[in-house]
Amino acid sequence: MATLLNDNRQPILSARGLRKRFDGVVALDSLDIDIEDGITGVVGPNGAGKTTLFDVLSGFSRPDSGTVLLCGRRVNGWPPHRLARQHPGITRSFQEIRLFEELSVLDNVLVARKFSGGTTVWGIMRRLTIRRELRKELNEVLKILRLLELADLQQRRAHELSYGQRKLLELGRCLAAESRLTLLDEPFAGVNPHMIELICRALTKARDGSQKAFLLVDHNRRAMESVCDRILRMEQGRVVGAVTGGQAHVA
């Protein structure tokens, strides 16, 4: 198991012995991982199990065995919506961008906000009151949209956006969700240098300002090295090593 930082803080997420196989292909092979505060990168060749790891951690796929602790709490087998909704929650983005295509940019981000009341009958009644939460939520969400240079497009529908803007919007949605840990699957893929810079700035700002931790998978080494606090390397379903520090060179 890779030791990441030397202090004794409890990791945000800690997984032990994760196994997952698909028809004889071992995607995760007794994987151990500790994710601490800050931005953690995961690199590795295709088929190393990075996306499977994301699916398992975010609840979209059940591990065959192993445990996942989120802030010390066992969360194995929780469905994704429960993982995302509970307090130190987990949100994720997807390799293939998944937006609410018919909703406006603003609404896309607002969906990610948690509303008071939960899922009780009373909670639903409260959420039915027309956009009462809006003013409070709006400021928060607009801040994120401005950061990602999407504020001028807030009334556009998601399907009208360009590829890069869609990528940014998906990130914005994750930033708006108040989850402790955010998993980003290839946030830099196919994005131009200016937008990469925007993404990096948004990530560091969220890390420093709102206590969010990130786990990133990407193949863009330069971007990963500039934004990640530490980088882990995965091979054949295991974490095989760690490199600490901003100028990390990926072995």
Added chain:
Amino acid sequence: MDLHTVEMINSAGIWAILALSLNVIVGYAGIASIGHAAFYAIGAYSSAIMCVRLGAPPWLGMAVGCVLAAGLGALISIPSLRLRDDYLMLTTLGFGEIVYLTCRNWESLTNGPRGIGGIPTLRVLSVPVTEMGLMPWLIWGCVFTLAGLLWALEHSPFGRQMMAVRDNEIAAMSLGVRPILYKLTAMVVGAMAASFAGSLLAHKLSFIDSEAGFGLSTSVMVFAMVILGGRGSIMGVVAGAILLSAVPEVLRRFGLPLATAAPLRQIIFGILLVAIVVFRPQGLFGKLKFRE
């Protein structure tokens, strides 16, 4: 206005309630349902049986219909979690047929094709609601009330999350939205409103039988109204309901013999639908344009 025109206005209103109720299911929650007439039938038969057989007041019949429809709607929303659009359509189609065939064949309860007569006229503050008198006001009052409620739903955070589930269920889950809650709500609300439309129909006609339009053709017609007007658009589906329900009446005004008018009507529906799907897939007033 003559009786024909008023009848046309009234029946357009009932179609509008049906189309609005299906719009919650198809337009907001994205559940492809072509069994909507089932809920309509449940409302009509609940009112008829409660009032005629048990002597219950009309509001009780309506309430029983709404509760039954809500229960069955909730049941149908469960497969909608697991099934893809095409399979879900088959499921709802089957559900619609089951309810229709039950109405036709459970003769001890429904009288089947012989029908139930003597359904009492509705009364509002002891004023009877007659076809030429209060009926259009009552029906269209209900249309506008329902439209207002749906507008509120559409613009609430709850409605936004419902539409998020429609657009991308997986992304919605990743953000903490639990799909079943929204699909179930949509199904229950849609079923109740359709059942209410059925109750109105029963009291309006005072006689219903299993062939009064509770079969697949009604389900498809309502679905066509939603698609023609524009799924997700309140104004659109009301316009779709008025337009499509007016076609037979307009043909009748031209004085065509029934033997010509009936097939011509089908041809016109077909052409309208193909034209909409080809030239304006979002419907006349709809905004939902995106298709994967």
